[in-house]
Amino acid sequence: MRRSRGFTLIELLVAISVMALLAVLSWRSIDGMTRTQTLTQQRADQLLRLQAALGQWGADLDAVTDTQEVSPLDYDGRLLRLTRRDSGETGLDSAGVRVVAWTRVDRQWMRWQSGPLQHRDDLARAWQRAALWSQASAPDAAQRSDADSAVAVAAIDQWQLFYHRGETWGNPLSSVGNESAGTATTTSLPNGVRLVLTLSTGQAMQGTLTRDWVRPTLEAGQ
Known part of the structure; x- marks a missing residue:
């Protein structure tokens, strides 16, 4: 009878080496796919966050209200403060107004807001807190x-x-460029506000982003 012949030691070593090489290549491929998926998700999150921020920016400007106590829209070259209707306001049931501030701190575009305000003293204190917040080394x-x-x-x-x-x-x-029209004053709401952001590198979007806002009550000819 013929003797059955098995694999030699060399053949086994070659087979094991091939399988090990395939395993390494497969792991590197999976790792590369995971890294790509993670990076894609991070960039998608950054883009959604920026879109939400721009949406909030427009909503804040749309809701600006003049309290006759402080300027409805005040920009000092670094900090923008405004007074806006509270988003919880419905019909005759008003939750008051909020002070909202936008500024840049440590290369981050940041938004601050107070709680709902219904009294003159609370409004004045919130207006001041917004300024102090922007000036703090640790906001x-x-x-x-x-x-x-x-x-x-x-x-x-x-x-x-x-x-x-x-x-x-x-x-x-x-x-x-700020010449007043008619009886408007420099403290009144402008016809429009142009926002220009220089985005930091390494994000989903880079370069310069421009966003124009037009006052909802603007009439033709103004």
Whole structure:
């Protein structure tokens, strides 16, 4: 009878080496796919976060209200403060107003808001807290009320604002381009606000982003 012949030691070693090589290649492929998926998800989250921030920016400006106590829209070259109707306001049941602030802190575009305000003194204190928050080296440690909140919304290198008054866009701090029309004053709401963000590198979107807002009550010819 013929003797059955098995694998030699060399053949086994070759087979094991091939399987080990295939395992390494498979692991590297899976690891690469996982890294790509993670990066894609991170960039998608960054994009959604930026879109949400721009949506909130527009909603804040749409809801600006003049309390006759402080400027409804105040920009000092670094910090934008505004007073807006509270989002919980429905019909005759008003939850009051909020003070909202936008600024850049440690290369982060940040938004701050107070709780609902119904009294003149509370409004004045919230207006001041917004300024103190923007000036603090650690914004989270700044003097604040339990109802105040702040969030970083996007990584930016710089941001700029332009107001549209009269017929041109101009620096809010300059009289050039801010010529008043009719009886309007420099403290009244501009016809439009142009936001220019220089996004930091390494994000889903990079470069310069421009967003224009037009006052909802703007009438033709203004």
